[in-house]
Amino acid sequence: MKKVLFASTALVLSAGVAAADVVVTGEANMGLKYDGTDTTVHNEIDFNIVGSGETDGGLTFGASVDLDASSDDSVNTTGSVADPEVFIAYNGLTLTVGDVGEANDRGGLADLGYDGIGIDNVAEINNYGSHDVRVDYAFGDIKVAVSMDSSMSDEWAIGASASFDAFSVDVGFGETGGANDTNITLGYSAGAFGAKIFFADNDTITGQGVEVSYTSGDVTVTGVYADNEGAADAAYGVGVAYDLGGATLAGGIGEAGGNTVADLGISFSF
Secondary structure (H helix, E strand, O other), X not given: OOOOOOOOOOEEEEOOOOOEEEEEEEEEEEEEEEOOOOEEEEEEEEEEEEEEEEOOOOOEEEEEEEEEEEEEOOOEEEEEEEEEEEEEEEOOEEEEEEEEOOOOOOOXXXXXXXXXXXXXXXXXXXOOOOEEEEEEEEEOOEEEEEEEOXXXXXXXXXXXXXXXXXXXXXXXXXXXXXXXXXEEEEEEEEOOEEEEEEEEEOOOOEEEEEEEEEEEXXXXXXXXXXXXXXXXXXXXXXXXXXXXXXXXXXXXXXXXXXXXXXXXXXXXXX
């Protein structure tokens, strides 16, 4: 799934005008990854820069951009300036243009490990497009969104998320390249226990998966099972995360595509 980065703390710089701020948040991780053949040293750094303001009439406006970089050992290093977006918002309604997230890209299963070992990908077979216009509306515990590629008539999506006491639901539907795409996630949480059921249909094959988790103190253990009609074997794995307070030590191990995959490392936000 596409990640939107928000951190618990932020660097706030005065933008020089009334009711306006520039906020820099970030996430990073480092550790070891095993793909069934090789073990690599991996790291990622992601910064999100958001400038925002508000008019006298209560209209919020702003823009954002991501600065991303990653490396595997010393031979594969990448970096980019990506996801430029401009938005206006009023009374729970937000219009965003740019490299927006698709409205149906929501819900899904946990990606086990500190960086992710890909067990969830076996079930999450959705074909998301590349959209540049999105409208969101939030009221209470319900959020709805629509998005589209303004240059193509067959690239659009709708999505909704809601929570009711211990239950949650995420639904997405869209069209990409003439093919319909559907995904549904049902969630339940009670105290330390959590569970999810996931279903996806990309007009060619269907995928499904189950997630269960249990938290005791600062430790959370999560198990995921995922499968699809085109896979030779189902994927499954378990992950453990230890909350250090501002950072998380995590690892995961599982079977995917007939290979044993694993990772172990630390992630943090700032």
